[in-house]
Amino acid sequence: MRLRIIGSAGSYPASGTPASGYLVDEDDTTVWVDCGPGTFISMPIDPWAVDAIVVSHRHTDHCADLLAAFHAFGYSDRLRTRVPVYAAAGVFDALKGFVDPDDDHPFRSVFDFNEVGDGDAVTVGPIDLSFVLAHHSVPDVATRFVSDGRTLVYTGDTGPGDWDRVATDADLFLCEATYQGEPGTHAYPYHLTAKEAGEIARRRGVARLVMTHLPDHLDPAISVAEAAAMFDGELAVAEPGGSFLV
Numbered sequence: 001m002r003l004r005i006i007g008s009a010g011s012y013p014a015s016g017t018p019a020s021g022y023l024v025d026e027d028d029t030t031v032w033v034d035c036g037p038g039t040f041i042s043m044p045i046d047p048w049a050v051d052a053i054v055v056s057h058r059h060t061d062h063c064a065d066l067l068a069a070f071h072a073f074g075y076s077d078r079l080r081t082r083v084p085v086y087a088a089a090g091v092f093d094a095l096k097g098f099v100d101p102d103d104d105h106p107f108r109s110v111f112d113f114n115e116v117g118d119g120d121a122v123t124v125g126p127i128d129l130s131f132v133l134a135h136h137s138v139p140d141v142a143t144r145f146v147s148d149g150r151t152l153v154y155t156g157d158t159g160p161g162d163w164d165r166v167a168t169d170a171d172l173f174l175c176e177a178t179y180q181g182e183p184g185t186h187a188y189p190y191h192l193t194a195k196e197a198g199e200i201a202r203r204r205g206v207a208r209l210v211m212t213h214l215p216d217h218l219d220p221a222i223s224v225a226e227a228a229a230m231f232d233g234e235l236a237v238a239e240p241g242g243s244f245l246v
């Protein structure tokens with residue numbers, strides 16, 4: 001299984017760095033995970049080739065480019081229909097509000113929307129996906145991808161909480177690390193610090209930690225130093241174009 005980073009900027013895209021978006025692939029199967037602004041046009045493959053889409057939650061830095069994909073799949077000269085979408089509660093209704101579809105609107109035929117929540121599981125080609133509700137201000141799923149005995153876990157956006165059991169024994173843990181500094185000191189409690197990302201990775205026996213969702217205004221070197229104080233395994237920061245074999 002392979003993880004590729006399309007975009008990793010936290011909360012808003014920056015020059016050269018789309019917001020959250022990843023590809024998870026195994027053999028000929030590719031899953032597009034989160035559709036942040038900039039990810040559709042920055043995808044390293046033909047977007048028409050994705051087999052399924054996962055959307056962690058309805059905040060625009062994770063789902064806005066599903067609208068770009070909708071217009072491309074539905075109105076270009078290459079019609080694509082029934083693309084499976086596995087999304088947290090609220091994503092469909094939020095996006096529907098932008099296109100205002102009636103029952104036979106193309107939005108309902110381009111995508112095959114499936115709401116997922118705590119304990120749900122699906123299979124896409126050789127990849128088994130399971131979902132756990134993370135701790136965010138809106139419904140938000142963390143996803144565990146398992147294929148050929150290897151495990152990748154992606155947190156989506158989340159604050160601390162017992163959701164992190166989903167990371168247990170992950171070969172690669174793609175964890176949001178929006179904040180720097182001491183845990184518990186930030187006004188909005190629904191994100192993690194780099195220190196918390198490292199602490200979860202250590203506590204859950206993760207082999208490799210990749211931090212993501214760092215806002216453009218932060219120095220990644222500081223996040224790495226803070227996480228490394230808690231976790232002595234392999235550690236990296238997600239950057240566009242990055243690729244990791246799981």
Ligand SMILES: [Zn+2]
Pocket residue numbers: 010011020059061062157213
């Ligand atoms: Zn976000």
